[in-house]
Amino acid sequence: MGSFFSKEKTDSKDYEKILSELDNKIQKAESRLSEIKIRQRRTSFMWIIYSLIIWVFCLVYLFRQVNDPFNSAEDYLIPSLPVVLLPLGIYYIRRGLIYFYDMKQKKEEANLSVLRKEQKEKIEELKKKTSYYTTQSLIERYDEVSKKKKDEAAKESGQDLRQRKPVSMPVNRPIPPLQQQQQQQPQPYPRAPIPQQAMQNYSNQQRLAQPNIPQQSRVEPRWYDKLVDALVGDAGPETKYALICNHCFAHNGLVLQEEYDTIQYVCPVCKQFNPSRKSKQVIPKSILEENDTDEKEHKPSEKEIEDVIKQLKMEVDEDEKKGLNTIASRVRHRRSANSDAEDTDNEDK
Structure with a gap:
C-alpha cells in the first residue's frame, strides 16, 4: 500500500512538472510571436524611411547634375540609375521582408498549436488516470455544497433569461412550480457521505488540471504606427467592418470605416441588392407622433x-x-x- 501511494504521489508530481514546463513554453512562444509581429512593422518602417532618404539624396544630386551646363548627356546616366531603380528595389525588398517574417510567424504559430495540443492531451491523460470525471460526478451527485451552488447558478441564469426575454403572449395554462416537480420525482440514489480522501484527490486534480492561462500583454501603439499604416497600407481586419446581407445574413467581406455607410452591393449568395446605410429612409418624428396621437384617439x-x-x-x-x-x-x-x-x-x- 505504501508503494502504491508513493507511486501515485510521484506521478502527480511528474504531471505537475510536465504541465508547468508546457505552460512556460507556451508563454515563451506567445511572446516570440508578438515580438515577430512588432519587429515586422518596425523593420518595414525603418526600411522605407531610410531608403526614401537615400532616394531623395540621389534625386537632389541628379537635379544638380542636370542644372550644371558643363555636363553632357552621358554624365546624367549614372546619377539617374539610382533614381529609377531604387523605388523598384524598395518595393521588392519590402515584399521579401514581409515574406520572411510571415514564414517565421507561421512557424511559430505551428509550434504554439503543437504545444497547446500536447498540453490538452496531458490534461486529458491526467484526468483519466486519476478518475477525474468519476470523482466529479460523485461530488456533484452527493455533495450538498455543490448542489446548492448548482441550484443558485440555475436560478440566476433563469432570472437573467426572464429579464432579457420580453413577454409577447399570455400563458393560458398554469405551469406547476419547480419544487412540486422535484418532490414528485423519486431520487434514484440514496445520499451518502463522501470520503475525505476522494475530496482531497478531487481538489488535487483540479489544481493540476487547470494550469495558469498566460495573459498577453497588449502592445501600445507608438507615434510611428499611423505613419507605417499610411506608407505601407497595412490595414488589418481589426480596423474594418463586416458586410452582412440583410436578406440571407451571409458574410460579404470587410470594408473600411469610411466606406461602411456609403457602400452598396449585390449579395453573391441570394442575389439581392443591399442599399447603403445613408440611402435608407428614416421615418420622421412628426409621422411617428401623428401615429401615436391617432392610436390614443381611437383607443376605447x-x-x-x-x-x-x-x-x-x-x-x-x-x-x-x-x-x-x-x-x-x-x-x-x-x-x-x-x-x-x-x-x-x-x-x-
Missing part, C-alpha cells in the same frame, strides 16, 4: 370595453337558452338569421 375606454363584454355575455346566455351550446351551432344560427333578414329585405324592395 374601459367603460366601452365593459359594455361590449356585457353584450357578448347576454348573447351567449340567449344562445344557451335556445339550445345553442357549441360555437358551430351559434355560427350556423346567425348565418341563417342573416340570410332570412336579407330575403325579407329583398321582398320588401
